[in-house]
Amino acid sequence: MISRLRYTFREMWASLSRNLTLTVAAVITSTVSLFLFGGTLLIQKAFDNQLKLWTGGVEMIVYVKHGATEAQVQLIQEALVSQATVVESATFCDEACSADVARALFGADPAALEQLLPVIPSFFRVKPVDTDDGAVLRSLKTEFLKLPNVTEVRTPDDAVDLLGQLKSFFGVRTLVMSVVLLVASALLIWNTIRTAMFARRREIEVMKLVGATNWFIRLPFMLEGLLQGIVGGTLGSAALLLANNNWTTGVKDFPVNSGLKAFVVTGSYPVWVCFLMILLGAFVGAVGSATAASRFLDV
Amino acid sequence: MIKLENVTKSYSTEVVALRDANFDIAKGEFVFLVGPSGSGKSTMLRLMNRQERPERGAVWVAGRNINDMPDAKVPHLRRNIGNIFQDYKLLANKTVFENVAFALEVIGRPRHVIRQQVPAVLDLVGLGGKQERFPHQLSGGEQQRVSIARAFVNRPLILLADEPTGNLDPATGEGIMRLLDRINKTGTTVVMATHDQRIVNMMRKRVIQFDRGVIVRDQARGVYE
Numbered sequence: 001m002i003s004r005l006r007y008t009f010r011e012m013w014a015s016l017s018r019n020l021t022l023t024v025a026a027v028i029t030s031t032v033s034l035f036l037f038g039g040t041l042l043i044q045k046a047f048d049n050q051l052k053l054w055t056g057g058v059e060m061i062v063y064v065k066h067g068a069t070e071a072q073v074q075l076i077q078e079a080l081v082s083q084a085t086v087v088e089s090a091t092f093c094d095e096a097c098s099a100d101v102a103r104a105l106f107g108a109d110p111a112a113l114e115q116l117l118p119v120i121p122s123f124f125r126v127k128p129v130d131t132d133d134g135a136v137l138r139s140l141k142t143e144f145l146k147l148p149n150v151t152e153v154r155t156p157d158d159a160v161d162l163l164g165q166l167k168s169f170f171g172v173r174t175l176v177m178s179v180v181l182l183v184a185s186a187l188l189i190w191n192t193i194r195t196a197m198f199a200r201r202r203e204i205e206v207m208k209l210v211g212a213t214n215w216f217i218r219l220p221f222m223l224e225g226l227l228q229g230i231v232g233g234t235l236g237s238a239a240l241l242l243a244n245n246n247w248t249t250g251v252k253d254f255p256v257n258s259g260l261k262a263f264v265v266t267g268s269y270p271v272w273v274c275f276l277m278i279l280l281g282a283f284v285g286a287v288g289s290a291t292a293a294s295r296f297l298d299v
Numbered sequence: 300m301i302k303l304e305n306v307t308k309s310y311s312t313e314v315v316a317l318r319d320a321n322f323d324i325a326k327g328e329f330v331f332l333v334g335p336s337g338s339g340k341s342t343m344l345r346l347m348n349r350q351e352r353p354e355r356g357a358v359w360v361a362g363r364n365i366n367d368m369p370d371a372k373v374p375h376l377r378r379n380i381g382n383i384f385q386d387y388k389l390l391a392n393k394t395v396f397e398n399v400a401f402a403l404e405v406i407g408r409p410r411h412v413i414r415q416q417v418p419a420v421l422d423l424v425g426l427g428g429k430q431e432r433f434p435h436q437l438s439g440g441e442q443q444r445v446s447i448a449r450a451f452v453n454r455p456l457i458l459l460a461d462e463p464t465g466n467l468d469p470a471t472g473e474g475i476m477r478l479l480d481r482i483n484k485t486g487t488t489v490v491m492a493t494h495d496q497r498i499v500n501m502m503r504k505r506v507i508q509f510d511r512g513v514i515v516r517d518q519a520r521g522v523y524e
Contacts, residue, residue, distance in 0.1 A: 207401075
């Protein structure tokens with residue numbers, strides 16, 4: 001057993017050093033592709049965080065006709081609260097409360113205020129349950145408009161839609177790009193192993209003829225590919241952590257109204273992504289090299 | 300030790316390498332396979348160590364039909380068969396000792412066994428003092444002796460030799476034949492494909508003659524013809 005292990009590691013090391021240029025190329029490709037793959041996951045997560053921040057403050061304003069009676073307001077409130085699956089809370093602001101809000105907003109424009117106050121509507125602040133989908137908000141708006149004495153419903157559905165579109169746009173494209181690069185790195189590792197095996201085909205033929213098992217022959221090559229994948233994953237992870245750290249630090253200095261304060265990923269998530277990257281690198285390396293090795297064992 | 304029953308092997312619909320071959324080789328026999336190029340001698344050797352499989356018929360080695368043998372068992376079969384080639388198939392970057400040790404190393408023999416068996420077999424083939432040389436520092440005959448040492452170091456039951464004297468001058472070829480004869484006398488079955496008329500006539504062993512994939516002669520203590 002010890003002599004087999006010694007042989008396996010000696011052969012792996014010999015093969016790595018013999019094909020140094022190809023090895024470096026395979027490691028660089030897997031580093032870049034795994035970096036992009038991890039970056040995609042972090043970008044998706046950052047969009048999620050940003051969306052949560054935005055939609056956490058989403059409120060729908062349901063305006064009630066000026067002069068509506070208490071009974072009519074009560075009826076609307078009951079209708080809103082009854083939709084517990086889509087409405088988290090509904091807070092009423094009567095005409096006096098509404099006038100205070102108007103005064104706060106239009107204090108500098110007494111003429112507008114004078115026109116508004118005699119017809120000022122009361123309103124409900126409605127907090128929906130699922131707010132990261134503009135379509136849900138629009139459907140709620142349509143429902144609420146059907147209620148008697150409701151004159152208008154305002155929602156930030158366009159802003160929510162925009163962020164969703166951005167997430168999907170960047171998410172899909174970066175994911176496609178990283179998958180393409182992952183395939184490229186698997187092929188490059190595959191090619192490195194094939195070249196290594198081609199260079200040693202005579203040795204492999206002799207090994208087969210003297211009774212070495214396929215696994216015995218394959219193992220050093222598989223370890224070589226595995227090592228390339230792991231090194232690629234580790235370097236990609238280090239680069240990703242560095243880039244994420246730079247971005248997170250940089251965003252702190254952005255203006256408050258930049259809208260990007262939450263476009264960061266902190267906590268243990270980046271570490272999990274790095275762990276996944278190393279695992280994926282190992283998998284791609286091992287599978288690529290095992291497939292390549294199998295093609296030379298038919299002696 | 301080796302038995303062929305109605306073996307047919309073709310590489311395409313037009314190229315039939317062997318047609319209905321039948322013979323039986325007993326343990327410890329020395330057998331020459333003779334015939335012109337393309338007559339089926341090398342195919343016969345490749346069938347015996349499962350590098351090829353026949354379309355029809357059965358190849359028995361040491362009591363087992365190796366056509367039905369699962370792929371995973373083939374390495375164990377090959378540990379009982381030594382192979383010698385016309386072009387020696389030595390590894391240029393390994394010394395004589397390492398070339399022979401390689402055959403034991405890849406089947407997982409421990410280091411102390413390798414240290415013991417390799418010098419012994421190198422002494423047997425007459426290369427005791429040349430363990431640290433590389434193949435390019437040896438003559439053709441010496442390289443073939445390394446190849447024989449590698450094939451025999453694991454003490455196989457059978458040695459398959461494909462034109463082992465094909466690249467050697469007559470005197471060196473005779474030396475190689477004397478060595479194979481000595482190995483045969485230890486009880487190892489030797490099957491050798493050759494064109495070398497002089498050697499076949501000198502050795503006077505069993506001769507199986509092929510012509511276009513068909514066995515046309517099987518003669519004990521035969522000559523080339």
